[in-house]
Structures are given as C-alpha cells and as structure tokens.
Amino acid sequence: MEDAGIEEAEVSGGAEFAPALVAAHPLGSSVAVAVGPELRVFDLKAGSAVSLSDDSGGSSHSDAIRAISFSANGVLFASAGDDKLVKVWKTDSWCCIRTITSEKRASAVAISNDGTHLTFADKFGVVWLVTMEESVGGQKPTDNKPVSILGHYCSIITSMKFSPDGRYIATADRDFKIRITLFPERPLRGVHEIQSFCLGHTDFVSCIAFTCLSEGPSFLLSGGGDSTVRLWDYINGCLLDTCQVRDKVEELIETSETGDNNLAVTDICPTNDGSLVAVAIQSLNGVMLLACDLVTKKLSFLKVMTMEKSYIPTSLSSSFSADLLWTVMGASNMPNQATSQLFTRLKIIPNFKKDPLASSDHVPTVLEDSEVPHGEKLLLALQGSLDIGKQEEVLASVLAALKVSMHKMLVKKHYSEERREQRKRGRNDKKIKKRNICSSCDHRFVACT
Incomplete structure (x- = not known):
C-alpha cells in the first residue's frame, strides 16, 4: 500500500467522529440510541421517553459513547466510550448501578449470557472483565476492579460477542482477524484457551454476530472493510461462505460521481433463525438483505431496501420477540454543533423476522415517519429536535464526518521510513522534556504528574 495514500488520514486532521448506535431490548420492551455522550431510551410498552438516573456515584458520559449492549435476558444494559467510562444500567428502572473506569478508551462491550460478568475492550486491544455481583440476590456491588483476561496485541478490538451457549467469546479487530476464546467458569483467572482464529478478511473486521438454527449448531457472521459478509464455522475456524457486497x-450508486469507493460493511444484524441478514454499508442509502441458509451454509444476495438519498445507516438492531429492524444514522462532534443538538435519524423496517422468500406479502418495507410505533413521541425522544429545513445540510455533514472517522479509526496507517523516524523523534522529545521538568521540580515525580 502506498505511503501517500495512507498518510491522507493523518493530514486530514480534525476530530474523530463517533457514529450513532442503536440497540433493541431482546424482549422488545425498549430501544436505546447513543449519539455523542448522550444515551436516549424509549419505553415501547409505556409509549414514553425514559428519564435516566444514576445511583453508582460515578459521573455521566462526557465523551462519545462507542459501544452499547443489552444482556441476553434484557435485565442489564451497558454503555462504554471515549471518556474511559463503562456504565451498567438496570433496564426495569433505567438506573445506572455501576460506573467502571477504564485505563484506556473503550471500543467494545458485552455482557455474559447469565449476566454475571461484564467485558469491555480498550483501544490497545485488551479485554477487561468485571464481576456483576449486584445481579445475584439484589445485593449492592463491591468496588472490584477490572481484570484483564485476553488481548489482541495492540490492535483495536472493533466488536465483541458471546456465543449463544455462553461457552465462547468472539473478538474482532482492525488487523483482519477474529479470535474465538473459551470462556471459562472462573474467567477472573484469565481467558487463555483459544478455540480458533477465523482468518479470511483482507481488511479490518468491523462487526460480528452469532446466529443459529432453532435446534442445532450456531454460526458466526462477520463484515468488514473488504466489502464482504462472511459465514463461519467458528468452532473450527472454517470459512463456509463469502458474499461480496461491492x-x-x-450497481445502485455511482461512486465515480461521489468520489467515494469505500464500501465497508459497518454493521450486520441477523434474524433469530439466521435465515435473513441485514447489512449496513458505508455510502449505501439503505440496508442490504442477504438470505442465509444454515443448512447448506450459503449466503446469497436478496435485495436492497433503499431509503432517502441522505440517509446512510450507521447501526442496526432487532429484538428476539419483535419483527422490527431498527436503523439509525448520526455522528458526534459535528462542527458548530452543541451537545444538546446532537442529531440522529431513525428508520424502521417491519416484518424483518418473516421469511421474504415464503410470501411476497412479507417483503419488508421502510416505514414512513408517520407510521413508526408511537409516532412523533418516539422520533422526538430518539432523534432529538432540529429545524426541518436544516436536515439535509446536517445529514451531509454527518456523512462526510463518518467517512473520515472510519478511515482514521480502523484503517491502519503506514508511514515511510523518513516519516516514521520523525514520529519517533517527536515522541522521544516529549519524554525528554517531561523528564527534565520533573527532575527540576522539588516535589516527588508522582506529585508532578
């Protein structure tokens, strides 16, 4: 790869923008959207926005939330981000019961299937674990510190999921690999037994998801910067099928006109039985649907659900009990944009769980804003308010920001020898300057820092 092309991310400068995220409660009782430091929740049963509270004694998120996740039974919810905070919420009251401080910025979060352990990954590729003692007998948590359990050798972990049976934890990174690790009964001692590596992606892996038949083995789906969705026998690390989405x-977008040839897969969301997979793709104004046959172990293109031109989803989610596919678009740290005006757009696709090949009546369609559940109340709670006349302008800015963000965060930079030496000298100069300042101080070094 040419140095000039790769250094483009560095010279472009600017802030690193975090995409908006959406997560649906497994039982369909609520939906959460994260944009910037804001966490917005709507109670689908009560038909009203949720007011969050905090009994953990920790501070609220002050920087972009990078990962959100419900537990398998929907009792707990976790959020983590660039402020080095991981917060755990009880979903019956939406009260934060735990605030954990990470050493580095968090990039992924997951809760074990039995709800007894929380794992989160940082930007250095280390996975940390905390025991959720509050989930047993309603007891208050002790202040146990996170314990490192596995690592990806300084590679950003982009996605982390527990297998349906809870026996394995899958972690994906920007260095093209997926690691499947046995999750032991006593993980505080370390998660050292590697079951397999799923190797085949030729660019960063952006997302992973487990899927399984109602009765039978489970499989792993992955998407990445190489514009592919892949199906894996993750127990043996075998690639079963690859679907090229590029x-x-x-055929649908004219990349020559937009000047954007990056068609990375940004998120994937399978149905419960794995027969259908929704795929979000950078630069695609819509969602691609793939048919997934877990019997023959094949992926095939089904159709593209196109949306308005300025709407390109950044995150997808669906619950186990409902047939709605939730999609969201948005970004944090927008230029000249106040925190209270962080803007997202929400689109919902119904009939997502029904087999579109069985009957033409069940082909999913995108709901208009007037057709979404709870209508304007839900949209106002999750999207935030914005002058309608400025939507197109803001959405255009969001699109540009997200393209830069993914390039800066996930595409690994390569430098010429000369540039590499300059960077080393810059780092060494900073270290020498800091040592000189501290050595000239009468106080101890700890006090200086």
Whole structure:
C-alpha cells in the first residue's frame, strides 16, 4: 500500500467522529440510541421517553459513547466510550448501578449470557472483565476492579460477542482477524484457551454476530472493510461462505460521481433463525438483505431496501420477540454543533423476522415517519429536535464526518521510513522534556504528574 495514500488520514486532521448506535431490548420492551455522550431510551410498552438516573456515584458520559449492549435476558444494559467510562444500567428502572473506569478508551462491550460478568475492550486491544455481583440476590456491588483476561496485541478490538451457549467469546479487530476464546467458569483467572482464529478478511473486521438454527449448531457472521459478509464455522475456524457486497452496491450508486469507493460493511444484524441478514454499508442509502441458509451454509444476495438519498445507516438492531429492524444514522462532534443538538435519524423496517422468500406479502418495507410505533413521541425522544429545513445540510455533514472517522479509526496507517523516524523523534522529545521538568521540580515525580 502506498505511503501517500495512507498518510491522507493523518493530514486530514480534525476530530474523530463517533457514529450513532442503536440497540433493541431482546424482549422488545425498549430501544436505546447513543449519539455523542448522550444515551436516549424509549419505553415501547409505556409509549414514553425514559428519564435516566444514576445511583453508582460515578459521573455521566462526557465523551462519545462507542459501544452499547443489552444482556441476553434484557435485565442489564451497558454503555462504554471515549471518556474511559463503562456504565451498567438496570433496564426495569433505567438506573445506572455501576460506573467502571477504564485505563484506556473503550471500543467494545458485552455482557455474559447469565449476566454475571461484564467485558469491555480498550483501544490497545485488551479485554477487561468485571464481576456483576449486584445481579445475584439484589445485593449492592463491591468496588472490584477490572481484570484483564485476553488481548489482541495492540490492535483495536472493533466488536465483541458471546456465543449463544455462553461457552465462547468472539473478538474482532482492525488487523483482519477474529479470535474465538473459551470462556471459562472462573474467567477472573484469565481467558487463555483459544478455540480458533477465523482468518479470511483482507481488511479490518468491523462487526460480528452469532446466529443459529432453532435446534442445532450456531454460526458466526462477520463484515468488514473488504466489502464482504462472511459465514463461519467458528468452532473450527472454517470459512463456509463469502458474499461480496461491492458489486451489488456499485450497481445502485455511482461512486465515480461521489468520489467515494469505500464500501465497508459497518454493521450486520441477523434474524433469530439466521435465515435473513441485514447489512449496513458505508455510502449505501439503505440496508442490504442477504438470505442465509444454515443448512447448506450459503449466503446469497436478496435485495436492497433503499431509503432517502441522505440517509446512510450507521447501526442496526432487532429484538428476539419483535419483527422490527431498527436503523439509525448520526455522528458526534459535528462542527458548530452543541451537545444538546446532537442529531440522529431513525428508520424502521417491519416484518424483518418473516421469511421474504415464503410470501411476497412479507417483503419488508421502510416505514414512513408517520407510521413508526408511537409516532412523533418516539422520533422526538430518539432523534432529538432540529429545524426541518436544516436536515439535509446536517445529514451531509454527518456523512462526510463518518467517512473520515472510519478511515482514521480502523484503517491502519503506514508511514515511510523518513516519516516514521520523525514520529519517533517527536515522541522521544516529549519524554525528554517531561523528564527534565520533573527532575527540576522539588516535589516527588508522582506529585508532578
């Protein structure tokens, strides 16, 4: 790869923008959207926005939230981000019961299937674990510190999931690999037994998701910067099938006009039985649907659900009990944008769980804003308010920001020898300057820092 092309991310400068995230409660009782430091929750049963509270004694998120996740039974919810905070919420009251401080910025979070352990990954590729003692007998948590359990050798972990049976934890990174690790009964001693590596992606892995038949083995789906969705036998680390999405997308968008040839897969969301997979793709104004046959172990293109031109989803989610596919678009740290005006757009696709091949009546369609559940109340709670006349302008800015963000965060930079030496000298100069300042101080070094 040419140095000039790669250094483009560095010279472009600017802030690193965090995409908006959406997560649906497994039982369909609520939906959460994270944009910037804001966490917005709507109670679908009560039909009203949720007011969050905090009994953990910790501070609220002050920087972009990078990962959100419900527990398998929906009792707990976790959020983590660039402020080095991981917060755990009880979903019956939406009260924060735990605030954990990470040493580095968090990039992924997951809760074990039995709800007894929380794992989160940081930007250095280390996975940390905390025991959730409050989930047993309603007791208050002790102040146990996170314990490192596994690592990806200084590679950003982009996605982390527990297998349906809870026996394995899957972690994906920007260095093209997926690691499947046995999750032991006593993980505080370390999660050292590697079951397999799923190797085949030729660019960063952006997302992973487990899927399984109602009765039978489970499989792993992954998407990445190489514009592919892949199906894995993760127990043995075997690649079963690969679906190239680039060709289908290029038929729908004219990349030559937009100047954007990056068609990375940004998120995937399978149905409960794995028969259908929704795929979000950078630069695609819509969602691609893939048919997934877990019996023959094949992926095939089904159709593209196109949306308005300025709407490109950044995150997808669906619950186990409902047939709605939730999609969101948005970004944090927008230029000249106040925190209270962080803007997201929400689109919902119904009939997502029904087999579209069985009947033409069940083909999913995108709901209009007037057709979404709870209508304007839900949209106002999750999208935030914004002058309608400025939507197109803001959405255009969001699109540009997200393209830069993914390039800066996930595409690994390569430098010429000369540039590499300059960076080393810059780092060494800072260390020498800091040592000189501290050595000239009468106080101890700890006090100086």
